[in-house]
Amino acid sequence: xxTGNPFDSFLSSIPPERVPSRSRLPNWRLVTSAAxxxxxxxxxxxxxxxxxxxxxxxxxxxxVLKLRKRQNKLAxxxxxxxxxxxxxIFTLFTILASLGFATVHAPRGNDVVxxxxxxxxxxxxxxxxxxxxxxxxxxxxxxxxPLSGNTNLLADIPMPLGDATPPNLTPAGRIGDWTDxxxxxxxxxxxxxxxxxxxxxxxxxxxxxxxxxxxxxxxYLRSTPAVASEIPRKQALSALxxxxxxxxxxxxxxxxxxNVPPPLVPKGPTIAYGEYVAAFADCAICHGDTLEGxxxxxxxxxxxxxxxxxxxxxxxxxxxxxxxxxxGEQLSDEMxxxxxxxxxxxxxxxxxxxxxxx
Ligand code: HEC
Ligand code: HEC
Numbered sequence: 018x019x020t021g022n023p024f025d026s027f028l029s030s031i032p033p034e035r036v037p038s039r040s041r042l043p044n045w046r047l048v049t050s051a052a053x054x055x056x057x058x059x060x061x062x063x064x065x066x067x068x069x070x071x072x073x074x075x076x077x078x079x080x081v082l083k084l085r086k087r088q089n090k091l092a093x094x095x096x097x098x099x100x101x102x103x104x105x106i107f108t109l110f111t112i113l114a115s116l117g118f119a120t121v122h123a124p125r126g127n128d129v130v131x132x133x134x135x136x137x138x139x140x141x142x143x144x145x146x147x148x149x150x151x152x153x154x155x156x157x158x159x160x161x162x163p164l165s166g167n168t169n170l171l172a173d174i175p176m177p178l179g180d181a182t183p184p185n186l187t188p189a190g191r192i193g194d195w196t197d198x199x200x201x202x203x204x205x206x207x208x209x210x211x212x213x214x215x216x217x218x219x220x221x222x223x224x225x226x227x228x229x230x231x232x233x234x235x236x237y238l239r240s241t242p243a244v245a246s247e248i249p250r251k252q253a254l255s256a257l258x259x260x261x262x263x264x265x266x267x268x269x270x271x272x273x274x275x276n277v278p279p280p281l282v283p284k285g286p287t288i289a290y291g292e293y294v295a296a297f298a299d300c301a302i303c304h305g306d307t308l309e310g311x312x313x314x315x316x317x318x319x320x321x322x323x324x325x326x327x328x329x330x331x332x333x334x335x336x337x338x339x340x341x342x343x344x345g346e347q348l349s350d351e352m353x354x355x356x357x358x359x360x361x362x363x364x365x366x367x368x369x370x371x372x373x374x375x
Contacts, residue, residue: 070110070114070256073107074104074107074108074111077100077103077104077107078104078108080096080100080104081096081097081100081101081104084096084100085097110256110260111256113259113260113264114256114257114259114260115259116259116263117259117260117261117262117263117267118259120262120263120269121214121254121262121269122214123214124212124213125206125212125214125272127202127272127273127276128276129196129199129202129276130198130202130276130277131196131197131198132197132198132201132228132232133197134232134239135232135236136236136239136240137236140237141233141236141237143230143233144230144232144234144236144238144240145162146359146361146364147230147234147237148162148164148237148238149356149359150298150356150360151297151298151356152164152186152234153356153359154353154355155167155170155183155219156183156184156185156186158248160355160356162241163187163241163242163244164185164186164187164241165186165187165189165244165245165246166182166190166246166248166250167183167248168182168248169181169182170182170183170217171217171258174315176257177255177257178254178255178258178261179254179257179258180251180252180253180254181216181217181252181254182248182249182250182251182252183217183218184246184250185244185245185246186238187238187242188238188239188241188242189243189244189245189246191250192238193243195210197235197239200235201232202276203220204218204220204226204231204234205223205224205226205231205273205278206224206273206276207220207221207270207272214269216269219299220270221268222296222297222299222302223297224273225279225293225297226278226297227279227280227281228278228281229281230297231278284364285367286366286367287367287370288367288370288371288374290363290367290371291364291366291367291370291372294364294371295308295371295372298357298368300322300372302316303317303318303319303352304319304320304321304322305319305321307375308321308322308372308375309321309322309323319352322372322375323375325369325372326373328343328369329343330366330369333368333369333372334365334366334369336348336354337354337357337358337360337368338354338358338365339354339358340352340354340355
């Protein structure tokens, strides 16, 4: 994602080994469940974001008390106001970040629904097209299959929000040890086997997946060759990100009420199927709830899609497959057309019918 922000060039000028890694901080041990530890899984540890900040705040207040005894009025009041202000900021920030940490990692309730995916050729083919269109943009360095993992997605945002590294989803990755039901719950609900929350993973849009499509995705993941990944696995938001979570500035979605997927929308060139594809592809996240234009902010600001009403179906398919609109304009990579071009003809036809039905 290009943000055009001057901080970007500053950030990219820092050699990777100099970028402070939160994973070097002490771990907050409660995060990994006993069952995971028994399996030797340690990377679900999240460092507690606040221990240093809390120490600074307490030290600051101690200094304020010391300064009270000073004779020199300037040192006394100037120092007390200055240090007191800093300590107040640190204290408030620590409270905000701690509340966010508790919110983000609050235990989640829905049980895993155990399934055994048959892995038919049809499921694998369907799963492959979903994976190419919906998962590769994050879970692959070159945005293409195989899904062998990517680097920190939050590095592009000009704020220190921490690490969210899409893991390796080939059988060489950690999901190789998960049950099919555990993988499906993570995709649909963003819940790890130990009950903790995946934050950046797009589960809020994938919860519309039918059981059939979830099965297809898992069938594909299980069918691919294991590809080892060199990228270290890091998952830790920063204190700033947790403070944002408290302020409602992280798009945290609740778990769905039920662990049962919605009924299957039959695949075909219909408005209903187009609505289903638009829901899991989350066109609304950038183009707005009614696809009449998005609000922007941290996400790209998609224009209103009402203009597509004047396009032919072929124009729409060409725009998504090549990124060139009927007006000859090249769409930027803020519009994920390179991912969506992997949708089959029927899905794109259905999307066109849906978008032009609004
Ligand atoms: C917006 C980027 C994004 C997209 C799109 C995305 N993921 Fe993820 N995924 C992540 C990130 C980041 C994580 C790490 C947890 C977190 O921070 O949310 C993750 C974690 C996972 C995990 C947990 C794996 C592990 O070893 O811990 C699975 C399984 C997964 N994703 C499957 C999928 C599938 C299947 C799709 C497509 C249908 C998909 N993801 C699409 C970003 C994404
Ligand atoms: C991550 C944000 C994002 C998502 C998700 C997204 N879009 Fe876009 N889209 C954009 C942006 C930004 C543009 C404008 C790009 C430009 O003008 O270079 C755009 C442009 C378009 C255009 C061209 C509109 C025109 O009038 O030129 C179409 C058509 C479109 N998107 C359809 C879709 C559909 C359908 C989906 C869901 C399947 C979707 N988009 C999902 C960000 C997004």
